[in-house]
Amino acid sequence: MRRAAGIAGVLLLLAGAFALGLLLTLARDDGPASLPPGSRDRAPEVVDEVRRQLAESFYRPVPATALKQPTIDRILASLDDPYTDYLTPEEYDLLKARTARSYSGVGLTVGRARGGLVVKAALQGPARQAGIRPGDLIVSIDGRRVRALPFQRSLELIKGKAGTVVRLMVRRPREGTLSFAVKRREIELPPLRARTIDAGRVEIAYVRLLSFRANAGERLEQRAKALVKAGADGILLDLRDNSGGLLAQAVRSVSLFVDKGVVCVTEGRRHGRHVYDVTGKAQLPRIPLVVLVDRDSASAAEIVAAALGDHDRAVVVGEPTYGKAFVQSVRPLSNGAALKLTTAVFLTPSGRNLTGRGLAPDVRSIDNRRTPADDALLAAQSLLLKQIRS
Numbered sequence: 001m002r003r004a005a006g007i008a009g010v011l012l013l014l015a016g017a018f019a020l021g022l023l024l025t026l027a028r029d030d031g032p033a034s035l036p037p038g039s040r041d042r043a044p045e046v047v048d049e050v051r052r053q054l055a056e057s058f059y060r061p062v063p064a065t066a067l068k069q070p071t072i073d074r075i076l077a078s079l080d081d082p083y084t085d086y087l088t089p090e091e092y093d094l095l096k097a098r099t100a101r102s103y104s105g106v107g108l109t110v111g112r113a114r115g116g117l118v119v120k121a122a123l124q125g126p127a128r129q130a131g132i133r134p135g136d137l138i139v140s141i142d143g144r145r146v147r148a149l150p151f152q153r154s155l156e157l158i159k160g161k162a163g164t165v166v167r168l169m170v171r172r173p174r175e176g177t178l179s180f181a182v183k184r185r186e187i188e189l190p191p192l193r194a195r196t197i198d199a200g201r202v203e204i205a206y207v208r209l210l211s212f213r214a215n216a217g218e219r220l221e222q223r224a225k226a227l228v229k230a231g232a233d234g235i236l237l238d239l240r241d242n243s244g245g246l247l248a249q250a251v252r253s254v255s256l257f258v259d260k261g262v263v264c265v266t267e268g269r270r271h272g273r274h275v276y277d278v279t280g281k282a283q284l285p286r287i288p289l290v291v292l293v294d295r296d297s298a299s300a301a302e303i304v305a306a307a308l309g310d311h312d313r314a315v316v317v318g319e320p321t322y323g324k325a326f327v328q329s330v331r332p333l334s335n336g337a338a339l340k341l342t343t344a345v346f347l348t349p350s351g352r353n354l355t356g357r358g359l360a361p362d363v364r365s366i367d368n369r370r371t372p373a374d375d376a377l378l379a380a381q382s383l384l385l386k387q388i389r390s
Contacts, residue, residue, distance in 0.1 A: 043335065045334060046072070046333055046334060046335050046337070047070075047071065047072055047075070049333050049334060049339075050072050050075060050076075050086065050333070050339055051067050051075065053331045053339050053341060054066075054067065054075070054079075054084075054339075054341065055067060056270060057270050057271070057329065057331070057341060057343050058079070058084070058269065058270075058341055058342065058343070059268040059269055059270075059271065059326070059327075059342045059343050059344050059345060060269055061269060062079070063078065065078065066078035066079055072086050073086075081342055082150075083324075083326050083328060083340075083342050084328075084339075084340065084341045084342050085152075085339075085340050086337060086338075086339055086340075087330075087337055087338045087339070087340055088337050089335070089336035089337050091156055091337075092330075092332070092336070092337055092338040095330065095338070095340075104159065104160060104161055104162040104184050104185065104186055104187070105125075105158065105159045105160070105184055105185075105187050106125060106126050106127040106158060106166065106182045106184055106187075107122065107123045107124065107125020107126060107127050107128060107187050108121070108122055108123070108125075108127045108132065108158070109121040109123070109241070110138065110155075111241070111296065112151060113137060115137060115139060115146075115147050115171075116137045116138050116139040116146040116147060116171070117137070117138040117146055117154060118135070118136075118137055118138075119132060119133065119134050119135065119136045119137075119138065119170075120134060120241075121134055122134055123187075125185070125187055126182050126183055126184065126185055127168075127180075127182050130180045130181070130182045131178075131180060132168065132170060132180055132182070133172070135172070135173065136170040136171070136172050136178075137170060137171040137172075138154075138158075138168055138169070138170050139169050139170065139171050139177070140167075140168070140169035141154060141157045141158055141166065141167070141168060141169075142157060142166060142167050143167070144157065159184070160184050161184065162184055162185050162186050163183065163184065163185070164183070164184050165181050165182065165183050165184070166181075166182050166184060167179065167180070167181050167182075168180045168182060190210065191209065191210055191211060191212075191213055191215060191216040191219050191220075192207055192208060192209045192210055192216065192219055192220060192223060193207075193208045193210070194206065194207045194208070194223040194224075194227060196227060196230070196231075196232060197236070197381065199381065199385055202233050202234075202385060202388055202389070203231050203232045203233055204232060204233065204234050204235070204236055204381060204384060204385075205223075205224060205227035205228060205232035205234070205235045205236070206236045206238065207220065207223060207224055207227075207235060207236070207237050207238065208238040208240075209237065209238065209239055209242055209253070209301075210241075210242060211242060211243065211244070211245050212242070212244060212245025212246050212249040212250055212253070212300040212301070212304075213245050213246065213249070214246065214249070215249075216245060216246070216249040216252075216253065217248070217249040217250075217251075217252025217253045217255075217256070218252070220252075220253050220256060221252070221256050221283060224256065224283075224284060225283055225284065228284065228287060233288065233388045234287060234288035234289065234290070234384045234385075234387060234388045235284070235287055235288070235289050235290075235384075236289075236290050236292065236377075236380055236381060236384050237289065237290070237291045237292065237304075237314070238292045238377070238380075239291060239292060239293050239297045239301040239304065239305055240292055240293060240294040240296065240297060240318065240376070241294065241296045241297070242296075242297050242298070242300075242301035243296065243298050243299065243301070244298050244299030244300040244301060244302075244324070245299070245300045246300065247264075247266075247276070247300065247303070247327065247346075249300065250263065250264070250300040250301075250303040250304050250307075251263045251264075251276050251278070251279070252279065253304050254278055254303075254304055254307045254308060255278040255279040255280070255281060255282060256282060256283055256284055257282060257284055257285060257287070257289060257308060257313050257314070258278045258282055258285065258307070258308070258311050258313050259278070259280070259282045259285045260277070260278060260280060261277065261278055261307075261311050261349060262275055262276065262277055262278075262307075262349040263276045263277065263278055263303065263307045263349070264276050264303045264306075264307060264346045264347060264348060264349065265346065265347045265349075265351075266327050266344040266345065266346045266347075267344055267345055267346075267347065268327070268343050268344030268345065270343070271327070271343045271344040274344075288384055288387035288388050289308065289313060289314040289315075289384075289387075290314060290315050290316075290317055290380045290381075290383050290384040290387070291304070291305045291308055291309070291314045291315070291316045291317065292317050292318050292376060292377065292380045293305050293316060293317070293318040293319070293321050293359065293361060294318050294319050294321070294366075294367075294376070295319055295320065295321065295322055295358070296322060297318075297321040297322060297359075298321060298322035298323075298324045299322075299324050299325070299326070301321070302321045302322070302323075302324070302325065302354055302358070302359050303346060303348070305321065305359055306348035306349070306350075306352070306354065306359050307348065307349055309359070309362065310348055310349040310350045311349065315362050315363060315383055315384075315387070316359065316361045316362045316363070317361055317362065317363045317365055317376065317379055317380040317383060318361045318364070318365055318366075318376050318380070319361065319364060319365070319366050319376075320357070320358040320359065320360050320361065321354070321358035321359040322358055323354050323355055323356050323357050323358035323359075324354075324355065325345050325346050325347070325353055325354040325355040326342045326344070326345055326346070326355070327342070327343055327344040327345065327346055328340055328341060328342050328343060329341060329343045363379065363383060365379035365380070
């Protein structure tokens with residue numbers, strides 16, 4: 001089934017990966033999200049709260065010149081950290097909703113592209129019903145040019161309250177520019193997709209983990225165990241386009257396959273050093289396992305792939321991952337908004353910091369999107385079959 005029933009692409013409009021407290025996320029921004037004039041509360045007490053949170057919790061020393069800046073925008077711009085951002089009350093509400101079982105949106109998965117957002121999948125939902133297709137390039141959202149917006153900000157503009165309308169302008173090959181008015185509605189948030197692949201006399205459990213939200217580790221355990229019980233001889237864990245999520249869910253996911261050892265280590269100026277070990281309750285410690293990653297696998301997905309690789313528990317296949325090794329926390333502010341700030345970096349069990357370089361796979365394989373076959377998936381499947389038969 002091509003791209004696991006069309007779930008390819010960065011899972012950004014279907015599900016989120018943020019949480020209240022310790023979290024790991026992928027924010028594909030060029031800098032802190034820019035908001036319309038007046039959208040940030042510039043009340044002196046709120047600005048002081050932001051200064052205090054940064055001084056107390058930011059993962060590295062904050063320059064005095066940054067803290068002396070008069071506005072939140074200028075303070076955050078001085079940090080040179082694209083992952084620390086001010087969330088308006090509306091954005092904070094959306095962030096909290098991302099850990100729920102559903103969200104209000106249009107049902108698209110999208111990825112970065114030159115000039116806009118490329119639609120990688122249009123699932124059953126309002127965008128698909130309106131006529132938006134995979135391959136469309138979203139160039140404008142409610143009249144705002146996507147290329148001028150940070151990645152995360154453009155996603156927030158597409159989301160919104162159920163029943164409201166978002167106007168999307170897309171560019172489609174051979175048809176030119178088209179406009180769509182899409183009414184948002186509640187979209188279910190599946191954390192994973194799972195099925196069995198029949199490989200002759202061998203059955204493979206294929207599990208595509210879409211994000212590490214609140215129940216991802218539990219669902220992974222349930223589905224993987226069920227498929228193995230039904231006769232699967234090995235597991236192919238697909239973390240492509242998984243942009244991250246909760247650290248606790250990454251730990252639980254690794255703990256399904258590893259009996260003992262470190263999952264990751266986090267370090268921060270005020271956060272200190274914390275070692276996260278597996279829970280010691282591995283349910284599938286010996287099942288043959290291959291992990292599939294790509295350049296959009298980030299944060300919690302990188303933790304899981306790196307830990308399974310470092311413990312020689314799995315072969316990692318695909319292309320180098322995104323390289324975001326930051327831990328973040330969300331701190332509510334008195335005006336109903338919140339500050340999302342970087343509080344630590346994480347290291348793999350072998351001590352590697354993946355920031356800016358990503359995780360190099362054991363076996364490099366890149367899917368050629370111009371062909372009908374999923375080349376990387378086939379390469380991972382071939383390696384898994386060799387494990388099973390050896």
